[in-house]
Amino acid sequence: MTQLLRAFGETAILTWDTLRFAVRRPLELGAILEQMFRLGVRSLPLVGLTAVFTGAVMGLQVSYTLSAYGARLYVGSFVSVAVVKELGPVLTAVMIAARVGAGITAELGSMAVTEQIDALRALGASPVKKLVVPRMVALIVMLPLLTVLADMLGVLGGLYVATAEIGQAPEYYWAKVREVLTIGDLVSGTGKTFFFAYFIGIIACVNGLGVRGGATGVGRATTNTVVAAAIAIFISNFFLAKLFLFLQTTFGGGLW
Amino acid sequence: MNSGRGADMPVICRDASGQPALICIAGVEKAFGGKPVLRGIDLDVFPGETLVILGGSGSGKSVTLRHIVGLLKPDRGMVRVGGVAVQDMSEDELIPIRRQVGFLFQGGALFDSMNVFDNIAFPLREAGWEERQVTERVPEVLQLVDLEPQVADQMPDALSGGMRKRVALARAIAVRPQAILYDEPTTGLDPVTSTTINELIRSMQRRLGVTSVVVTHDIDSAFKVGDRIAFLCGGRIAFLGTVAEARSSTDPRLRAFLEGRPHEEFEPG
Ligand SMILES: Nc1ncnc2c1ncn2[C@@H]1O[C@H](COP(=O)(O)OP(=O)(O)OP(=O)(O)O)[C@@H](O)[C@H]1O
Ligand SMILES: [Mg+2]
Numbered sequence: 001m002t003q004l005l006r007a008f009g010e011t012a013i014l015t016w017d018t019l020r021f022a023v024r025r026p027l028e029l030g031a032i033l034e035q036m037f038r039l040g041v042r043s044l045p046l047v048g049l050t051a052v053f054t055g056a057v058m059g060l061q062v063s064y065t066l067s068a069y070g071a072r073l074y075v076g077s078f079v080s081v082a083v084v085k086e087l088g089p090v091l092t093a094v095m096i097a098a099r100v101g102a103g104i105t106a107e108l109g110s111m112a113v114t115e116q117i118d119a120l121r122a123l124g125a126s127p128v129k130k131l132v133v134p135r136m137v138a139l140i141v142m143l144p145l146l147t148v149l150a151d152m153l154g155v156l157g158g159l160y161v162a163t164a165e166i167g168q169a170p171e172y173y174w175a176k177v178r179e180v181l182t183i184g185d186l187v188s189g190t191g192k193t194f195f196f197a198y199f200i201g202i203i204a205c206v207n208g209l210g211v212r213g214g215a216t217g218v219g220r221a222t223t224n225t226v227v228a229a230a231i232a233i234f235i236s237n238f239f240l241a242k243l244f245l246f247l248q249t250t251f252g253g254g255l256w
Numbered sequence: 257m258n259s260g261r262g263a264d265m266p267v268i269c270r271d272a273s274g275q276p277a278l279i280c281i282a283g284v285e286k287a288f289g290g291k292p293v294l295r296g297i298d299l300d301v302f303p304g305e306t307l308v309i310l311g312g313s314g315s316g317k318s319v320t321l322r323h324i325v326g327l328l329k330p331d332r333g334m335v336r337v338g339g340v341a342v343q344d345m346s347e348d349e350l351i352p353i354r355r356q357v358g359f360l361f362q363g364g365a366l367f368d369s370m371n372v373f374d375n376i377a378f379p380l381r382e383a384g385w386e387e388r389q390v391t392e393r394v395p396e397v398l399q400l401v402d403l404e405p406q407v408a409d410q411m412p413d414a415l416s417g418g419m420r421k422r423v424a425l426a427r428a429i430a431v432r433p434q435a436i437l438y439d440e441p442t443t444g445l446d447p448v449t450s451t452t453i454n455e456l457i458r459s460m461q462r463r464l465g466v467t468s469v470v471v472t473h474d475i476d477s478a479f480k481v482g483d484r485i486a487f488l489c490g491g492r493i494a495f496l497g498t499v500a501e502a503r504s505s506t507d508p509r510l511r512a513f514l515e516g517r518p519h520e521e522f523e524p525g
Contacts (some may be wrong), residue, residue: 116368118322118365123350123379123382236451
């Protein structure tokens with residue numbers, strides 16, 4: 001229990017420091033771009049693969065399992081809403097937590113146990129500014145972009161099943177997509193990922209910087225990051241979904 | 257800009273002749289998880305001198321050194337550098353002090369994501385040196401630690417342990433700090449390189465007036481580079497005196513340590 005409280009405390013402090021240093025000059029643009037490439041661009045294959053097959057399997061299940069309810073005609077509607085509102089954002093975030101979150105904790109953790117973090121401090125630099133800020137910024141920028149891409153690929157996966165497996169005309173599939181999908185869905189789906197990116201980044205950095213106890217410590221912290229980030233994503237997803245649904249119904253209007 | 261020496265910082269601790277101490281440690285206690293490591297350390301380091309801290313493995317030498325630049329905070333007691341109390345300072349406030357005090361880590365602590373050049377350039381760039389000055393300075397310090405200029409392009413994990421240590425030393429002295437803290441500068445080096453490093457520490461002191469604290473358990477090196485010796489044992493300074501005094505000291509713990517005999521009081525706690 002005290003451990004949990006300490007974790008929250010450390011997270012809050014690091015969040016505050018990150019905000020403070022993020023606006024302080026110099027902006028370390030080079031480091032940020034490098035992280036965007038490493039965390040974002042390098043994750044494209046993984047995220048793309050996950051999205052295509054998730055969209056495809058959704059199409060399959062809608063077409064066959066729900067066919068008794070006449071769902072087969074609405075593959076485009078089902079797949080696009082499910083992918084854009086939930087599956088795209090959540091699965092992308094979980095995959096990024098596994099690939100990037102774990103990587104950040106392992107890297108910062110190894111730096112901590114080899115005194116490199118202390119060396120940064122001793123040389124008059126801030127580990128938050130040098131290490132945490134670039135990774136946080138890169139995650140918060142790249143995760144939403146990756147999610148939009150995943151959304152598109154997921155819907156394309158559904159399109160493949162609709163045309164190749166159940167012989168729908170592509171135009172028909174797209175018409176069904178456009179019938180239900182709104183800008184609001186995209187905004188609420190992608191909007192969640194800013195929060196997911198924050199959770200992944202801050203959990204990964206707190207765990208990495210706090211590593212004690214050599215290689216074993218690094219391993220433990222890395223596992224912990226993936227587990228904690230995944231839990232944070234799933235739990236916050238529920239409340240964020242509620243929040244965005246509330247916003248959509250309250251301020252909805254035509255567009256939403 | 258880069259050679260600012262901060263000489264006009266206010267000073268508190270003084271020696272008998274009234275000379276102000278550059279580094280002043282008073283009554284510092286530190287425990288980790290309830291296990292006391294330092295039980296009240298008093299130590300002054302005066303400008304231009306080389307103070308050697310001797311002590312067995314695990315006696316708290318590295319911990320003591322870390323307190324000086326605020327990498328660790330004492331549970332009790334006071335640490336002043338140039339008269340400024342560092343124990344309550346925030347990380348931001350510590351930056352100017354850390355730029356004045358070079359730190360050689362026991363394991364080198366090179367950044368393994370950067371090559372040797374960028375490692376040595378790191379503190380220079382942080383201190384706002386221009387790139388032109390940096391490219392001049394890096395080969396210069398490499399030469400000081402007896403490394404070829406070609407080493408600059410290598411990554412740290414391609415270097416031998418001894419070379420890594422020398423690169424770390426080059427990084428620590430690159431900004432021409434006013435004081436340098438060496439954590440076991442010669443451990444793991446061959447005798448020839450050890451001599452080079454000992455002479456480097458000496459010449460930094462003679463030529464540039466650098467104040468040094470050298471942690472070591474290499475007694476040879478301690479007597480070669482030190483002006484004064486402090487012997488850390490049981491969480492306290494068990495002996496403090498000049499090299500000559502250390503040689504002729506009759507303190508049983510120091511004698512045992514110098515002669516390499518075991519002594520029950522070496523174990524802390
Ligand atoms: N960050 C830390 N957390 C917990 N314990 C620590 C920490 N740093 C040091 N210690 C403990 O403090 C004691 C003294 O450590 P220190 O590194 O100062 O020893 P040392 O005198 O430098 O030894 P060596 O000659 O082997 O380097 C050790 O028992 C070590 O386990
Ligand atoms: Mg040590």
